[in-house]
Amino acid sequence: MYQFDPSARGPLDGIRVIDMSRLVAGNMTSHVLADYGADVIKIERPGKGDDLRNWRCQDKEIYWKVYSRNKRSFVCDLKTAEGREDLVDLIASAQVLVENFVPGTLEKWRLGPDELFAINPKLIILRISGWGQSGPYAQKPGFGTLVEAMSGWAYLNGHPDKPPTLPPLAMADMIAGLYGVASVLTALRVAEQPDGKGQVIDLSLFEPILSIIASEAAQVQLSGTPTMRAGNQSSHTSPRNVYRCADGEYVALSGSMQSMAMRIFDTIGRPELKDDPRFTTNDARVEHRDEVDAVIGEFIARRSQEDNLALFEAAEVTVGPVCSMGDLMDHPYIRGREVLVELPDAEMGSVPMHNIVPRMSGTPGRFRRPAPSLGEHNDEIAAELRASRSQRRGAGHG
Numbered sequence: 585m586y587q588f589d590p591s592a593r594g595p596l597d598g599i600r601v602i603d604m605s606r607l608v609a610g611n612m613t614s615h616v617l618a619d620y621g622a623d624v625i626k627i628e629r630p631g632k633g634d635d636l637r638n639w640r641c642q643d644k645e646i647y648w649k650v651y652s653r654n655k656r657s658f659v660c661d662l663k664t665a666e667g668r669e670d671l672v673d674l675i676a677s678a679q680v681l682v683e684n685f686v687p688g689t690l691e692k693w694r695l696g697p698d699e700l701f702a703i704n705p706k707l708i709i710l711r712i713s714g715w716g717q718s719g720p721y722a723q724k725p726g727f728g729t730l731v732e733a734m735s736g737w738a739y740l741n742g743h744p745d746k747p748p749t750l751p752p753l754a755m756a757d758m759i760a761g762l763y764g765v766a767s768v769l770t771a772l773r774v775a776e777q778p779d780g781k782g783q784v785i786d787l788s789l790f791e792p793i794l795s796i797i798a799s800e801a802a803q804v805q806l807s808g809t810p811t812m813r814a815g816n817q818s819s820h821t822s823p824r825n826v827y828r829c830a831d832g833e834y835v836a837l838s839g840s841m842q843s844m845a846m847r848i849f850d851t852i853g854r855p856e857l858k859d860d861p862r863f864t865t866n867d868a869r870v871e872h873r874d875e876v877d878a879v880i881g882e883f884i885a886r887r888s889q890e891d892n893l894a895l896f897e898a899a900e901v902t903v904g905p906v907c908s909m910g911d912l913m914d915h916p917y918i919r920g921r922e923v924l925v926e927l928p929d930a931e932m933g934s935v936p937m938h939n940i941v942p943r944m945s946g947t948p949g950r951f952r953r954p955a956p957s958l959g960e961h962n963d964e965i966a967a968e969l970r971a972s973r974s975q976r977r978g979a980g981h982g
Contacts, residue, residue: 585926585934592950594621599772600678602627602671603655606635608728608754609712609789610682611651612761613768617680618654619940619949625674625965626657626956633657633958645955649929650937652955659959662693671695673969676703679775680768684712687722697784707782708771710764716788728756731789736797736810743815760792814873822869823848823876826906833889834906837880837896842866844902851899852883929954 599622603614611634618624628634639647658674661667672695675681681700683690690696690711700707711717714726732738732750742749767785774780804810811819818824821840828834839845845866849857857863857879862872869876884892889905896903905911912918913936922939929935940949 585928586951587928588951588953590952592621592952594619594950595944595947596620596622599623599680600625600674601680601682602674602678603682605682605684605712607684608636608651608757609760609764609787610684610710611636612758613710613712613764614655614682615651615653616762616765616941617768618952620947621950621952622680624655625678625961626652626655627660627671627674628657628958630659630661633659637958644932646935649932649935649955653927653937654950654952655956656953656961656965657956657959658965659962668693670966670969672703673972674965675700675707677972678704678707679772680708680710682710682712682764687711687713687717701782705782706775706780708768708775708785709782710768710785710787712760712764712787712789714789716791717784717786726789728754728789731756731793735790735793736800737793740797740800740811740813742813744813746813748813756789756793759796760787760789763787763792817873817877819870821866822873823880825877825881827877827881827884827892829884829889829892830886831888831890835884835889835892835896835903836906837884837901837903839869839902845869847899848880848896848901851896851901852880854879854883925951927951927954 596617599617601614601617601622601624603610603624604627605611605614614622614624614626626634634648634652636651637645637648639645658670660670662671675695690700697709700709713722714731715721715724729750732755733748735756737755738748738750741751764785764787767787771783771785775782800811816824816826816836818840821838823837823839823845826834826836837848839848842865845863846858849855849863861868862875863869887895893903893905907915913924918924924936925939926934926936940951
């Protein structure tokens with residue numbers, strides 16, 4: 585089991601992030617920054633905290649434990665003068681502010697960018713919202729579900745004879761959160777220049793998820809029609825699917841390169857298909873992908889998953905098992921590379937979660953502290969605020 589080391593440092597040591605966001609996207613951004621050493625202070629509501637705490641399993645804050653490691657929690661009542669003063673002082677001491685309120689909320693609190701830059705000219709303000717800070721949808725509710733539906737992603741996902749399918753996880757938020765990391769680091773690079781200044785990052789949930797399927801726009805322009813749902817097939821390459829084995833398990837197989845597709849036909853004992861006009865080129869195989877899948881599926885269905893994996897891997901065909909998370913817990917790849925790690929937890933004994941991603945050889949991330957309980961670091965952060973205020977008063981009297 586890995587252990588937390590509060591004294592560990594990372595490449596972002598010295599960067600303070602004030603995270604006022606709730607739920608997923610902002611937490612994903614600050615989670616990655618915290619893993620690499622940033623001092624992330626979560627601003628939480630009295631008695632409630634971040635809504636991510638409510639995403640539970642058997643009454644345990646599972647999402648919170650995983651995505652709020654390495655952070656500190658500070659309960660702050662922004663309805664009071666004291667709470668507002670604490671927040672302003674924390675922002676003055678920070679390099680980054682993350683928020684995901686409805687656009688205009690900070691301005692209503694007299695904490696818009698103009699006011700914040702007056703306090704801290706080099707501040708990076710990451711503003712996450714469903715549809716962006718501008719445009720006709722700026723004030724519309726913007727949960728990830730709506731974005732996943734409207735972006736075209738759900739329309740593409742699922743089987744042709746079934747309804748559009750939403751992802752079973754907060755995918756739009758997670759993608760936006762990772763874009764948030766990249767944008768914050770880019771803005772920090774600018775702010776660190778001798779004449780550098782802070783800036784506002786306007787990050788919608790919609791645009792990042794659209795970016796991963798943006799080639800569909802060109803396809804619509806060329807063909808006049810959007811790509812239809814194809815289940816586990818691909819509209820761009822064939823063969824590519826999930827195939828059922830004789831033991832009821834599944835394997836995923838992809839022949840996205842021409843040489844790989846030809847190798848697959850050799851491996852299943854059908855070399856003559858390489859000269860069949862329906863299968864000779866990728867375009868032809870995509871047009872006849874149901875026929876391609878019928879041939880491959882019939883071969884795979886006669887063998888167990890283990891036998892299929894051994895056969896195709898020996899032939900250097902790109903194939904892999906379809907795994908549940910339960911299958912992965914003790915998988916040799918997961919264990920051998922330590923993709924999942926066990927971290928100590930006061931409530932559960934330990935919690936399995938993902939390792940730090942990505943792995944940097946010279947400046948790796950570190951596990952410094954578990955996800956905080958609500959307001960766990962109030963006394964610690966309050967002491968830091970008192971020291972900072974005392975120092976400023978002393979400097980002023982000098």
